[in-house]
Amino acid sequence: MTSRERRVTGTLVQLADTLVAGYDVAEMFYYLVESCIDVLSIDHAGLMLVDADGNLHVVAATSEVTHLIELLQIQNQEGPCLDAFRSGLVVESGPLTDSEVRARWPRFTEAANDAGFGAITAMPMRLRDQVLGALNLFRVETAPLTADDLSVARAFANIATISILQARATHDARTVIDQLQRALDTRVIIESQGLHRPTCQCHLGRVLCPYPPLRPQPQPAAEQRGARHRRQCAGSAAADRNLTR
Amino acid sequence: MSRLGRILAILRADRAGETLLGSVCRTAVIALGTNGAGLTVLTKSHRGPICSHGEFASFGEDLQFSLGEGPCSDAFETRELVEVTDLSSRGGERWPMFSQAMTEAGVTSLASFPLRIGGARFGALTFYRSSYGELSFEQVADGYVIAQIASHLIIAGQAQVGEDSVIPEIEAGFVRMEQVHQATGMVMAQLGIGAEDALARLRGAAFGSGRTLLDMADHIVGGRVELSRDG
Numbered sequence: 273m274t275s276r277e278r279r280v281t282g283t284l285v286q287l288a289d290t291l292v293a294g295y296d297v298a299e300m301f302y303y304l305v306e307s308c309i310d311v312l313s314i315d316h317a318g319l320m321l322v323d324a325d326g327n328l329h330v331v332a333a334t335s336e337v338t339h340l341i342e343l344l345q346i347q348n349q350e351g352p353c354l355d356a357f358r359s360g361l362v363v364e365s366g367p368l369t370d371s372e373v374r375a376r377w378p379r380f381t382e383a384a385n386d387a388g389f390g391a392i393t394a395m396p397m398r399l400r401d402q403v404l405g406a407l408n409l410f411r412v413e414t415a416p417l418t419a420d421d422l423s424v425a426r427a428f429a430n431i432a433t434i435s436i437l438q439a440r441a442t443h444d445a446r447t448v449i450d451q452l453q454r455a456l457d458t459r460v461i462i463e464s465q466g467l468h469r470p471t472c473q474c475h476l477g478r479v480l481c482p483y484p485p486l487r488p489q490p491q492p493a494a495e496q497r498g499a500r501h502r503r504q505c506a507g508s509a510a511a512d513r514n515l516t517r
Numbered sequence: 518m519s520r521l522g523r524i525l526a527i528l529r530a531d532r533a534g535e536t537l538l539g540s541v542c543r544t545a546v547i548a549l550g551t552n553g554a555g556l557t558v559l560t561k562s563h564r565g566p567i568c569s570h571g572e573f574a575s576f577g578e579d580l581q582f583s584l585g586e587g588p589c590s591d592a593f594e595t596r597e598l599v600e601v602t603d604l605s606s607r608g609g610e611r612w613p614m615f616s617q618a619m620t621e622a623g624v625t626s627l628a629s630f631p632l633r634i635g636g637a638r639f640g641a642l643t644f645y646r647s648s649y650g651e652l653s654f655e656q657v658a659d660g661y662v663i664a665q666i667a668s669h670l671i672i673a674g675q676a677q678v679g680e681d682s683v684i685p686e687i688e689a690g691f692v693r694m695e696q697v698h699q700a701t702g703m704v705m706a707q708l709g710i711g712a713e714d715a716l717a718r719l720r721g722a723a724f725g726s727g728r729t730l731l732d733m734a735d736h737i738v739g740g741r742v743e744l745s746r747d748g
Contacts, residue, residue, distance in 0.1 A: 293596070442634055449638075456558055456565050456691070459565075
């Protein structure tokens with residue numbers, strides 16, 4: 273296995289791991305763009321994703337300048353990355369110095385040229401007909417990406433997309449799971465604390481009375497939570513019933 | 518018919534009087550052909566048996582709760598299937614007290630599937646068997662599907678009841694365990710120790726006197742037994 277093959281495989285394995293184990297999504301975004309510049313013949317990369325309201329956000333970039341250029345595309349609603357997102361297709365910018373390219377995306381090409389970039393490949397983050405955003409590959413060279421690089425980039429983008437979709441579904445489930453776990457932990461505390469502060473109502477008072485509190489009657493869950501359990505001790509209950517021990 | 522279809526057909530059939538999670542446990546037993554199966558909810562600090570079906574399962578789930586050891590917490594921790602195929606020889610290193618008691622009761626193998634959605638974990642589905650040998654591929658595949666069904670049913674149910682309650686089956690499980698928590702509180706107060714230490718003391722006392730934790734708790738809450746400071 274060549275060094276590059278090893279790095280490609282390594283990245284694929286890491287990305288695939290995010291499908292199985294819990295992970296930090298933001299970390300994965302950075303891992304994705306960093307892996308792209310590590311493995312592909314490109315100089316910088318950026319990732320933009322859409323939120324629940326349909327607005328694109330830059331979630332990771334390998335340099336400040338790259339981040340800025342991505343942001344400008346969103347702000348100006350113009351650029352190859354936006355086109356890739358909207359169409360769901362790979363967009364090769366072509367040389368940024370070309371007059372046709374400049375005519376297509378005037379503000380973008382100006383900013384990208386100033387930053388020293390020669391061309392961009394924008395890869396949609398897509399699963400079937402769902403497009404989450406775009407993975408954008410910036411380079412100083414003007415030539416398009418090789419077929420090899422394109423297929424590797426597509427593999428990275430696809431796994432990352434599946435992982436993000438799963439993370440979003442898990443996030444929703446996780447909120448509910450947290451509720452369930454809190455319910456269990458809280459219940460233990462409430463039940464144990466209920467007896468921590470028994471309210472003894474017999475003449476001896478809590479400190480002196482040897483009898484344990486009676487078990488409370490079952491109550492609806494809402495009342496149990498946070499409520500002090502009012503209990504009578506067995507002694508006062510016995511006294512009430514004129515029983516002796 | 519697909520695996521899921523076949524399992525759902527078992528789930529839907531003959532449900533008279535069963536809770537939904539009770540039906541899941543019955544389905545688990547029928548689909549895999551094991552003696553028993555049980556569901557437990559877990560957090561990092563606590564656990565709550567929910568329900569079970571068939572032989573050994575109720576005892577096994579309660580025993581894991583009593584002892585604080587067993588396959589369900591391993592499945593919860595690792596988020597992976599935990600399987601022991603010969604409990605008397607292989608379970609001893611991991612769960613000494615649990616394995617001994619289970620072996621004496623006639624259980625020879627166990628398999629515990631984690632309940633989880635993605636990386637978020639919250640419980641386990643445990644199978645109890647009196648036969649030897651690993652689960653077959655088909656049994657493991659069925660086990661995973663049933664664990665997923667259980668996971669999604671619990672979470673969907675929890676999402677519906679909202680933040681301040683739990684689904685009825687889990688509520689019933691909590692109520693069963695109430696006495697243990699009450700006894701924990703009493704031990705905390707009597708000995709001036711924290712909840713986890715108190716529960717550990719309770720478990721130790723139960724095991725030492727040959728009682729289940731539930732039984733021990735009943736004695737403590739009833740005032741018939743009080744733990745001393747030395748043990």
